[in-house]
Amino acid sequence: MTDTGKREVTRSDVAKHARVSTAVVSYVVNNGPRPVAKATRERVLASMETLGYRPNAAARALRLQRATAVGLVVPDVSNTYFGALAQAVSNRAFDAGYALLLGDSDNDIDREAAQIDSLVGRQVDGLIVVSLDPSTTMAVGRTPTVYLDRRAAADQAVILPDNYGGAQMAVEHLLQHGRKRIGHLAGPEGGPGADERLKGWEDTVRSAGQTEALSFVERAEFTRNGGYEAGRRLLKNPDRAPDALFVSSDVQALGLLRAAREANVRVPEDLAVISFDGTEDAAYSDPPLSAIEQPIEEIAAAALAAVLADPFIPVHERVGVSLVTRASCGCHSYA
Amino acid sequence: MTDTGKREVTRSDVAKHARVSTAVVSYVVNNGPRPVAKATRERVLASMETLGYRPNAAARALRLQRATAVGLVVPDVSNTYFGALAQAVSNRAFDAGYALLLGDSDNDIDREAAQIDSLVGRQVDGLIVVSLDPSTTMAVGRTPTVYLDRRAAADQAVILPDNYGGAQMAVEHLLQHGRKRIGHLAGPEGGPGADERLKGWEDTVRSAGQTEALSFVERAEFTRNGGYEAGRRLLKNPDRAPDALFVSSDVQALGLLRAAREANVRVPEDLAVISFDGTEDAAYSDPPLSAIEQPIEEIAAAALAAVLADPFIPVHERVGVSLVTRASCGCHSYA
DNA sequence: CTGTTAGCGCTTTCAA
DNA sequence: TTGAAAGCGCTAACAG
Numbered sequence: 265m266t267d268t269g270k271r272e273v274t275r276s277d278v279a280k281h282a283r284v285s286t287a288v289v290s291y292v293v294n295n296g297p298r299p300v301a302k303a304t305r306e307r308v309l310a311s312m313e314t315l316g317y318r319p320n321a322a323a324r325a326l327r328l329q330r331a332t333a334v335g336l337v338v339p340d341v342s343n344t345y346f347g348a349l350a351q352a353v354s355n356r357a358f359d360a361g362y363a364l365l366l367g368d369s370d371n372d373i374d375r376e377a378a379q380i381d382s383l384v385g386r387q388v389d390g391l392i393v394v395s396l397d398p399s400t401t402m403a404v405g406r407t408p409t410v411y412l413d414r415r416a417a418a419d420q421a422v423i424l425p426d427n428y429g430g431a432q433m434a435v436e437h438l439l440q441h442g443r444k445r446i447g448h449l450a451g452p453e454g455g456p457g458a459d460e461r462l463k464g465w466e467d468t469v470r471s472a473g474q475t476e477a478l479s480f481v482e483r484a485e486f487t488r489n490g491g492y493e494a495g496r497r498l499l500k501n502p503d504r505a506p507d508a509l510f511v512s513s514d515v516q517a518l519g520l521l522r523a524a525r526e527a528n529v530r531v532p533e534d535l536a537v538i539s540f541d542g543t544e545d546a547a548y549s550d551p552p553l554s555a556i557e558q559p560i561e562e563i564a565a566a567a568l569a570a571v572l573a574d575p576f577i578p579v580h581e582r583v584g585v586s587l588v589t590r591a592s593c594g595c596h597s598y599a
Numbered sequence: 600m601t602d603t604g605k606r607e608v609t610r611s612d613v614a615k616h617a618r619v620s621t622a623v624v625s626y627v628v629n630n631g632p633r634p635v636a637k638a639t640r641e642r643v644l645a646s647m648e649t650l651g652y653r654p655n656a657a658a659r660a661l662r663l664q665r666a667t668a669v670g671l672v673v674p675d676v677s678n679t680y681f682g683a684l685a686q687a688v689s690n691r692a693f694d695a696g697y698a699l700l701l702g703d704s705d706n707d708i709d710r711e712a713a714q715i716d717s718l719v720g721r722q723v724d725g726l727i728v729v730s731l732d733p734s735t736t737m738a739v740g741r742t743p744t745v746y747l748d749r750r751a752a753a754d755q756a757v758i759l760p761d762n763y764g765g766a767q768m769a770v771e772h773l774l775q776h777g778r779k780r781i782g783h784l785a786g787p788e789g790g791p792g793a794d795e796r797l798k799g800w801e802d803t804v805r806s807a808g809q810t811e812a813l814s815f816v817e818r819a820e821f822t823r824n825g826g827y828e829a830g831r832r833l834l835k836n837p838d839r840a841p842d843a844l845f846v847s848s849d850v851q852a853l854g855l856l857r858a859a860r861e862a863n864v865r866v867p868e869d870l871a872v873i874s875f876d877g878t879e880d881a882a883y884s885d886p887p888l889s890a891i892e893q894p895i896e897e898i899a900a901a902a903l904a905a906v907l908a909d910p911f912i913p914v915h916e917r918v919g920v921s922l923v924t925r926a927s928c929g930c931h932s933y934a
Numbered sequence: 935c936t937g938t939t940a941g942c943g944c945t946t947t948c949a950a
Numbered sequence: 951t952t953g954a955a956a957g958c959g960c961t962a963a964c965a966g
Contacts, residue, residue, distance in 0.1 A: 625945055628944095655944070
């Protein structure tokens with residue numbers, strides 16, 4: 265509380281005030297590695313309180329060679345999915361005593377590289393990255409890093425949702441609804457999860473014998489506007505349009521829904537829709553979106569655990585996804 | 600690129616390799632404060648490259664007493680508005696050479712205090728906080744801090760949108776549409792912007808003589824579900840319901856829209872709606888939301904500038920907001 | 935149980 | 951134009 269004066273109060277001020285050595289202050293602050301007599305500890309605690317002592321994280325980081333912080337790099341925090349991911353990571357990291365350094369790559373591959381470089385230089389103890397282009401190998405040096413996209417190298421850690429299985433699940437569900445022309449609004453080539461979802465859709469549609477449907481595919485950025493534009497292209501020709509769509513993200517689906525409204529295409533009557541992600545965006549759209557839901561908390565927990573594990577083990581993990589049905593696929597009527 | 604071996608490579612490795620002193624390496628890295636002969640500089644640069652040198656940010660922070668990082672604390676990054684704010688701050692900070700430490704307070708006042716404390720201890724050069732409860736005074740010590748909510752103390756820096764004016768604008772616009780019972784879906788008491796927006800609505804409605812409308816007010820959290828629940832309460836009684844609503848955030852409006860759909864209340868025909876924030880959420884809802892738009896980029900820029908100004912000057916700034924009309928107020932038809 | 939002290943990697947003053 | 955060296959605040963090995 266007390267907080268006046270020129271310099272920040274350091275551990276030696278506290279030591280002087282409590283009439284102990286700086287080592288003891290350190291032992292008290294860190295609860296170890298040596299025990300401290302109860303009376304002494306209390307005196308130190310009291311001094312810390314009166315002086316308004318706050319440990320200097322930079323000094324600690326320098327000494328320990330670790331910042332007690334983790335870095336997270338995402339393409340776009342304002343995307344609800346990445347926002348929710350950032351929130352989950354931030355909260356878990358904080359509870360574990362780590363700070364979160366956030367890097368937004370702004371959907372730019374060079375920026376992504378620069379962000380990673382900056383975070384590594386800041387001695388983060390771990391790095392979680394949703395990369396725009398997995399084929400690029402960033403220099404992360406010795407920093408334990410886990411990717412939440414598709415990586416190639418065997419020594420890289422990866423945690424991924426079951427993109428392929430989720431796509432399959434979505435398409436199969438649409439088939440059960442009797443849809444005959446199931447198209448796909450895909451993510452950008454190489455984009456996180458995009459290609460696996462595309463493959464899952466393609467294989468499933470193909471093995472259902474819907475070869476005609478294979479032409480109903482459009483790529484778009486993971487944005488509302490991307491989904492809107494792609495949706496317009498997909499629905500342009502009323503005589504030759506899909507009767508169902510698997511959309512590779514919630515935000516894109518929001519855009520598609522707008523395109524459908526403008527084109528007087530009714531969802532789900534004329535066009536059944538299932539998206540991927542299953543964030544709150546899906547639950548509150550009109551109609552509410554059936555979606556393949558990613559277990560964000562689980563992903564965040566696994567990523568953090570992997571990256572902070574000692575010794576670091578390059579995990580290669582798949583997390584399950586689930587289909588949550590709402591109105592957009594035709595399962596539930598609403599309003 | 601080269602990056603093998605036990606220890607990270609330090610400036611003295613580079614110095615040895617380039618056969619110069621560590622001081623010179625420092626001058627090269629920082630472009631000063633002393634000049635370096637061209638030949639020498641190039642030799643150093645080459646050594647840095649071959650050794651894969653990366654400056655240690657912790658050491659630098661310790662020496663300089665500043666981390667070259669800024670902290671941002673928000674109640675909930677997964678809220679599109681805060682997500683967009685985080686993105687804007689992150690990108691601007693990065694461009695200025697600063698890292699962003701993100702703290703999500705998870706709508707919890709104690710957590711907020713803990714996050715602030717942690718960031719201050721990490722020697723951030725500045726702190727931007729969207730506080731849940733402005734009446735609490737956090738110990739930010741000497742760290743330049745700017746609040747994006749309503750603060751009391753004169754020596755605290757504040758940057759705010761024109762909440763009152765925006766509310767007034769929204770209500771006046773609804774009045775122009777001939778609405779007679781303009782209610783308000785408000786934010787939580789003390790919540791960022793909430794009370795000023797409420798006041799702006801109240802005063803404007805009152806001076807329009809709509810005393811009956813003053814009872815159409817419900818408070819809710821800044822979440823979709825909060826807006827949904829409050830919307831249900833507001834629309835519960837068809838015989839005595841508002842014919843227009845000023846909603847204190849986009850996310851709440853998304854919830855309200857769902858409540859309206861479920862209650863068969865048509866927007867804008869039966870209920871005209873204008874929300875506050877004007878994020879992408881507003882543009883892609885059904886119907887698209889007319890909204891009082893906050894200039895997020897401007898706020899981010901001003902906050903960063905204030906906090907990194909030297910010497911720190913406790914700014915007290917209002918930024919203007921603007922009404923963007925879409926379908927929900929009745930201005931534009933769509934689909 | 936507690937004190938002394940070296941040293942983490944960096945910047946910058948002072949000297950050459 | 952370059953080198954030597956002090957010291958930022960902290961931890962932990964070592965000595966008592």
